[in-house]
Structure formats: structure tokens, C-alpha cells
Amino acid sequence: MARRPQPYEKLPGRWMSLFNRRTLWQGADHLLWVEHTMMQETYRRFYFKDIQALVMRRNRLHHLWSAFWGGLALITGAMALTLGSSGFVLEGFTLVWGLCLLLHLVKGPCCEVFIQTxxxxxxxxxxxxxxxxxxVLDRIKAQAEKAQGVYRPPAPSDRPPAATVDIGADTTGARMNDPLAPPFKPMLHQILFTVAITHGLFGGLLLWLQQPYLAALSTATLVTTLVLAITALVRGHAAARGTLLVTATWLTLVLACLNGVFAYGMYMYATIRHPELAFDYWSLIQSFLALHVTAGPVRWALLTGFAAGALALGAVGLAAATLQGKR
Structure with a gap:
């Protein structure tokens, strides 16, 4: 018995997060957009005969990731040269960050793609x-032209008069000038990135002075960064969507989450090392803070990376929030 042909062909590309996955499939007469979550699947169809436009534009994400991986490689490389032998731990991290940067550059520029009906x-x-x-867009365009016919631009005499467009204008924040859009106030983002820079400074001072009170201040600013990043994304995402400010906020949230997971791991390690302190929370917290002071090479490298990332993203985000507020 012959096998039935597959009705859909998966197009290249996939978007994944912790609880979400999105894929795009090509059918006989439409595209199928599939979004998987932990509990359900959502489907959306775009028929080739209804597609009006396919839009692709470059964004700044490529430069942000280049600066992120390059900054990590630079920090760990400088530490390896300054601190001397560390059992090839810092050298290994430098190699990993360098390979991530190389792979990122080989993949080429980042972009955003939209489909219009x-x-x-x-x-x-x-x-x-x-x-x-x-x-992928070439494949979609071929199917759309097959369903609608080949697009032929109208003659110059049939075209409507062109509107005046400022070529140098930045259209990424067009929503900011929309009178129906909620007013955007950059103060929350400015506070967020100021706290992120403060967290990075405390992390850098901790590496130098190695005092438990600096570990406490670093942990406190980390928790504040997490809360502010979530609040800023909820309140300001609609008004500033598609801008460098939102990208920097998302990256700050991701970095803070990774840092939080690492801090929680150190707390659990302190609990396992001192089971007799299970109900003595103050002594347990003191043991957790002391771990930051007596951290080994791997933990020092991670703390350095988190501090450098917080400083870099805080500076970029603060500049983006200041510029966005002036528009």
C-alpha cells in the first residue's frame, strides 16, 4: 500500500523559548503557522491568494549579540592573562565565547520578517x-505568484502621487508618534538599566574586594533588576515594540534570569554543605554570601561574565531609553 504524501512541508527556521515553540509549514494553497505551548497548540493559516506583501528588514540584534559574545571573550581573556594559570578554566571560557562569536558572525546579519494580508x-x-x-521568502513569493499571477508594477502614469518621506527618519519607533498609542515614558527603563549597571559595579567590586556585604548588595540589585525588567516589558512593550530599547530589556531579563539560576544553585550548594543550618536562615544566608567570596575559578568566571554583561547591557539600554524619550 502506497504511503499518502505529506500535506505539509516544514519551512526552515524555528523559534523556541522555555515554554513555547513556533514553526512554519507550507501547504498546497496556504502557509500554516504553528505555535506549541506546554498545554496546547495554536494554528493560523495564510492563504497564498490573500498575501499582499512580504517584508524583511535588518535589525540591531546582530550587533548586540556580537558585542555580548565579544565582551565575554574579552573579559575572560583579560582575566586569564592577568591572573595567570587557572587550570585552563578561563582559557576554556574564552575559547567558548570566541567560538560563539565566530558562529554568530558566520550565520550573517539578523532580520525581522513580516507577512501582510x-x-x-x-x-x-x-x-x-x-x-x-x-x-524562505522566495518560496512563499513563488507560491503567491502562482495563486495570484505575477505582479507587474503599474505604469508611471497610473501611479498615485508619492508622499514625501524623510529617508533619514527612523521608522522603528513609529508607534511612539501614533496619537492613539499610549504615551511612552522612559523613566521605568532608565531606572531598570541604572540598577543593572549598579549590579554590574557591585559584581566587579566583589571580584576585587571579596567582601560578603558586596555579595548581599549584588544579590539585592539582581532581584530588583528581575522585577523591573518584567515590569518594564509589561508596561512599555506595546509603545516601544520593535526598538533597540525592547531588545536590550529582553536581553537584560534573560541575563538576570541566568544569573538568578546561578545564585539559586549556589544557595542550594550552601544548604547541602551545611545541613545543620537548615532552620537557621540567617546563618545559612551568611554561608551563601561567603561562597561568593571563596568561589573557585569556574564560579569566578561566571560572576565576571554576569557583571560584564550587566554593565554592557545597562549602558546600551540606558542610552536607548534616553534617546527614545527624546522622540
Whole structure:
């Protein structure tokens, strides 16, 4: 018995998060957008005969990731040269960050892709690299032209008069000038990135002075950064969507979450080392803070990376929030 042909073909690209995964499939007469969560799947169809436009534009994400991986490689490399032999731990981290930077550069520029119909415009988050996005859009364009006919631009005499457009204007924050959009106030983001910079400074001072009170201040600013990042994304995401400010806020949240997981791991390690302190919370917290002072090479490298990342993202985000507030 012959096997039935597959009705859908998966297009290249995938978007994944902790609890979410998105994929794009090509059917006979439409595209199928599939979003998987832990409890359900959501489907959305884009028929080729209804597609009006395919839009691709570069974004600043490529430069942010280049600065992130390059900064980590630079910090751990400088530490390896300054501190001397560390059992090849710092050298290994430098190699890993360098390979991540090289792989990122080889993949090419980052981009955003949108599909436009008469009733909706959807961002295809599965396409984040320009080279791959061009191939996928060429396939979609071929199917759309097959369903609608080849697009032929109108003659010059039939075209409506063109509107005046400022070529140098930045359209990324067009929503900021929309009178129907909620007013954007950058104060919350400015506080967030100021706290992130403060957290990075406390982390750097901890590496130098090795005092438990600096570990306590670093932990407190980390928790504050997490709360402010979530609040800023909830309150300001709609007004500043698609801007460098939102990207920096997301990266700050991701870095703070990773730092939080690492801090929680150190807390659990302190609990396992001192089971007799299970109900003496103050002594247990003191043991947790002392771990930051007596950390080994691997933990020192991670603490250095988190501090450098907080400083870099805080500076970029604070500059983006200041510029966004002036528009």
C-alpha cells in the first residue's frame, strides 16, 4: 500500500523559548503557522491568494549579540592573562565565547520578517537570519505568484502621487508618534538599566574586594533588576515594540534570569554543605554570601561574565531609553 504524501512541508527556521515553540509549514494553497505551548497548540493559516506583501528588514540584534559574545571573550581573556594559570578554566571560557562569536558572525546579519494580508500583519519570528529568510521568502513569493499571477508594477502614469518621506527618519519607533498609542515614558527603563549597571559595579567590586556585604548588595540589585525588567516589558512593550530599547530589556531579563539560576544553585550548594543550618536562615544566608567570596575559578568566571554583561547591557539600554524619550 502506497504511503499518502505529506500535506505539509516544514519551512526552515524555528523559534523556541522555555515554554513555547513556533514553526512554519507550507501547504498546497496556504502557509500554516504553528505555535506549541506546554498545554496546547495554536494554528493560523495564510492563504497564498490573500498575501499582499512580504517584508524583511535588518535589525540591531546582530550587533548586540556580537558585542555580548565579544565582551565575554574579552573579559575572560583579560582575566586569564592577568591572573595567570587557572587550570585552563578561563582559557576554556574564552575559547567558548570566541567560538560563539565566530558562529554568530558566520550565520550573517539578523532580520525581522513580516507577512501582510488584507486583515492582519504577522511577524514570522522563525526567521531571524537574513540568508535563510531570503530563501524562505522566495518560496512563499513563488507560491503567491502562482495563486495570484505575477505582479507587474503599474505604469508611471497610473501611479498615485508619492508622499514625501524623510529617508533619514527612523521608522522603528513609529508607534511612539501614533496619537492613539499610549504615551511612552522612559523613566521605568532608565531606572531598570541604572540598577543593572549598579549590579554590574557591585559584581566587579566583589571580584576585587571579596567582601560578603558586596555579595548581599549584588544579590539585592539582581532581584530588583528581575522585577523591573518584567515590569518594564509589561508596561512599555506595546509603545516601544520593535526598538533597540525592547531588545536590550529582553536581553537584560534573560541575563538576570541566568544569573538568578546561578545564585539559586549556589544557595542550594550552601544548604547541602551545611545541613545543620537548615532552620537557621540567617546563618545559612551568611554561608551563601561567603561562597561568593571563596568561589573557585569556574564560579569566578561566571560572576565576571554576569557583571560584564550587566554593565554592557545597562549602558546600551540606558542610552536607548534616553534617546527614545527624546522622540
Amino acid at each position: 488584507a486583515v492582519q500583519r504577522e511577524r514570522l519570528t522563525t526567521q531571524i537570519r537574513e540568508r535563510q529568510a531570503i530563501k
